[in-house]
Amino acid sequence: MNDFDICIIGSGAGGGPVALTLAEAGYSVLVLEKGPWFREQDFYKDELACCRRSVYTPDLRDEQHVIEDLEDGQWQATPTSESGWDFWNGNCVGGSSNFMSGFFHRLKPVDFHQLSEFGPIDGANRVDWPISYNDLAPYYDRVEHEVGVSGKFEAHKNIEPRSGDFPYPPTREHIVSSWIDRACDKLDYHSLRVPRAILSEPEGKRRSCEYSGYCGSYGCSSGAKGSSRAALLDRAVATGNCEIRPHSKVIRLRSDSRKKVTAVEYIDGKNKTHRVQANTYVVACQAIETARLLLYSTGPAFPDGLANNNGQVGKNLLFSAGGSGSGDFEFDSIRPDQLSPFRQLGPFVNRALDDWYTINDKKLSAAPLKGGIVEFLFSHPNPTSRANSLKWDDDKLLWGKPLKRKLESWFTTDRTLRFEVFNDWLPTDNCFVSLDPRVKDRWQTPVAKVRIGYHPHDLKIGRYLADRGEQVLQQMGAVRIDSSVSGAPPANLVAGGCRFGNDPKTSVLDKDCRAHEVENLFVTDGSFMPTGGSVPYTWTIYANAFRVADIIKGG
């Protein structure tokens, strides 16, 4: 007799849908979460807690990564405790979904068959997915209701097929959104109203958005943000069938010679080791940690790590390629009646451009290329971080009255509108997770080593899109317009590493996200994605986890 029907490791966007679906179906569910369990009443708009101290992420001295980047033609490994380059994104119940900005995009049909549509690229491991957009579409719909997505269906040139309107009207929008629309009209671009995983109306125990303007990077104190915790796990627990154990760090999955997982071993907050048995095991620790856990979980049938007899675990890790840009709007240049709404913090921008999701531009390429999106947004209003970035005058440290005049100027005379470019991070042999041979975490297990190589094609596409973003800012009358595209990965936009596919030789999971080699093991975070698509991952992770939950439920 097992302790639980289902044991889920990780409580973020990949774990929550499985917990809720199966708990509601009457299965007994255990969720093991490494971090603490914060509630709405623990989240405040506090820059130190959110962004300057390790409250929601581990102290890098205790738990870290080793990052391998290319320098002078050599792969150089640097532990993040030394570099300060933090690859954790939220280790608490609900995971990083607590701290997302929540601008939500579905993948488009073309993302599911990039190889057939655009052909191979040298040095990139482009493949088609084993499922199509139509397989996932009903689950994108379900996320809109279960997680809560606010938006409005409008006919749009590139809109992916969908059924019906959104369950919640759009969140309140900032005056700058209409300026973006106007500029795009002039340029003959088609601005898109972006849905948001934030409640514009209350639902159950969750209040609607309170528009404080401190959203991304901050935990939500109203419950409006569609985190896995607020939207799914609280409801899963309320069924009486789901138990969440915070401060439970899973060390390894045990497996037998018949290639079945037999138990999970975890260490609690008091350093006591526990062992739990379940019929089905679901891993959803975010891509890097999922790969690390499988690699470390060796067993009699898996000498190189669980489900890794073909050496695919950790391979083809994905980030999100692209970059960002910005332009300033000087208060002096804004119509007096619009100044006060322009300075307002709360409402959302909710605008993106997907005109170049597929690029048909002969100047760039004879054949169509996979492109991406440009998303407009204001920076998080984190004043300490902002001030700290102003202390350099070129390479010289600034202080005293000159520094104070600069602060006054940057804080009080203009506001910066930003855009972010999202395009595919092509899967390559130079981006993968392995176990570091030297560095260990505080439980004495090897940390993940992440090689972060990128394909140069990513930069070409990113630059093409960033130029379009700059054009919009130009048309809007912004000054000091600038953008940058680089191969440095955004650590919070991560997927891949346990590809799903039909061929066990080149993929870890089958199309149901069950391990090819392990009958009772599923992976439901972003790890399954064999190519990334050109939008942030969260909606797709949620949708796919609901899809897999239905498969597990159906037996």
Add this chain to the structure above:
Amino acid sequence: MNRKPAPPNRHRKKQSLFHWREQLLSRRRFLLAAAGGGLACLFPLASMADKQAMQQDPWPVIDAVQQQLFPGEPGIPGAREINALGYLQFVVNDKTLPQEDRDFILQGTTWLQGMSTKKYRRGFTQLNNNEREQLLRLIAGSEAGENWLSTLLLYIFEALLSDPVYGGNTGEAGWQWLAHTPGFPRPPADKTFVQLLKI
């Protein structure tokens, strides 16, 4: 933003991807030298043998440096008005601060005093405004010295713009000066990051 910028380094001054490695090495070299008494190679004017300097209370020196870095002006807050010193004491006493960072902040005063004594035959707090400024410019010329001043500036900014619940930003003076609108709800005393780390 949704894209997490890389790499966020507290002492970053250049945007280049790998600059943090240089910064790290600079701090490491400084601490190694400080531990081994070999600072002379980094700060040719500093005399670590100055025992008097080493035994001094670091806080009056830090107070004076903070006022130099962030002076008060009529109607505009400076280090004193935002309680930058008290705030830094909170930071240094916070158990979650890495020991390396604590040492770096405090030991910096020792060699500043050493340099002051060597150059002016007086401690930093006894210098006039011009001398203080010149000495800070001098140490900013070395990478570790610049790094130290940059660290002090970071915590001045935290004192200026964090929620007053942490002891700085007295009367919200920093927010008012820079017309900054804080978010809501704001953290009460029992939900500071120090408390949240206990959950």
